[in-house]
Amino acid sequence: MPRAALSTDAVVDVAMRLVDEEGPAALTLAAVATRAGVATPSLYKHVRSLAEVRALVSVRIMDELAERIGEAVLGRSADDAIRALMAAWRAYVVEHPRRYTALVQAPEPAVAEAGERVVGVLLAALRAYGLEDADAVHAARCVRAAVHGFALLEAERAFQRPERLDESYALLVHMVVAGLRTPAHP
Amino acid sequence: MPRAALSTDAVVDVAMRLVDEEGPAALTLAAVATRAGVATPSLYKHVRSLAEVRALVSVRIMDELAERIGEAVLGRSADDAIRALMAAWRAYVVEHPRRYTALVQAPEPAVAEAGERVVGVLLAALRAYGLEDADAVHAARCVRAAVHGFALLEAERAFQRPERLDESYALLVHMVVAGLRTPAHP
DNA sequence: GCGTCAGGCTATTGGCATTAGCCTCATCGC
């Protein structure tokens, strides 16, 4: 391998910084190239297209998220684990709001796999509830949906007067835990 | 007013059809102009920019959604109203998945206002719970987040093996209702 | 030393948003 410098990972690094600082709309190959100190076409030696860069960024984000929530549930179980997981998830999004709004659901299998790693952590955290397989999947989907919805709305500033969002989130956590604790099929 | 033909509303009509049929990525002024049988620059007599078209589309969608869920809660209250509202929300998204993924949180005030109309229906549906003002806002945010998260993930096909999503959604409804029924601050 | 090829580059194409400025005809005051 000759001259070092660029690589697929390095391109994604630059893309991530760009997203953090200027938002997902600023993620163009031209901007990445400028930041990397390189001409735009040079990027094509490392990535196939802008769409691929976006997918790679999404994978990176989901992996970071999976790691954060995975760490959070270590040594905890049931309600305790769910609370920690939800707190960690939101904390990540609050730290990197633009990053979170850059997430795309690309058709690339790598993106789906990263999503499954996140769901894997969720399923592990739910294991202590002793749910049947299908019920565990339902529960994981609900937790994911609730947290994702809240995080996204917060990240894109869709809540008017974002005061006391902590309290709102506490209620969401309460809802999830209460729903998991009580029988699901009345 | 001379020749009829185009108008801001007509442009948005075309944009909506485009989104429904080809997805949000296909929403370009060039494509709208072609469908409208007009040259691209002509659109600027009716809209200021592509960004404005996207915002107007978002407003249209949120208004449709507000109407649908508003209808659903008529004559119902408390758990019954929430269940109907959540069912109607998801039904709308399942009917028009691409439309829902075209939603953007633009800075334009019109978009924020449309969002508030949706939240207004939510608050009305929650009235029967007799929550304090702040608690009602928290509850509305949570319901919105949960439904929005689920709907978005479903619309963008982010759930792997989307079998039995109805059951998953039933659990989400259960969580919301259970969380609203039990005391929020233990 | 020398060939090779990874990884840069320039040049080019084509799509798109946006702006400037023209042209026309339906309407309205007279």
Add this chain to the structure above:
DNA sequence: GCGATGAGGCTAATGCCAATAGCCTGACGC
């Protein structure tokens, strides 16, 4: 009726961006 006016269409042009083609170079293996 009739001429001014302006809404609403148009063509032309600019600039940005993604993507492709094809060239060039220097680090490394031999």
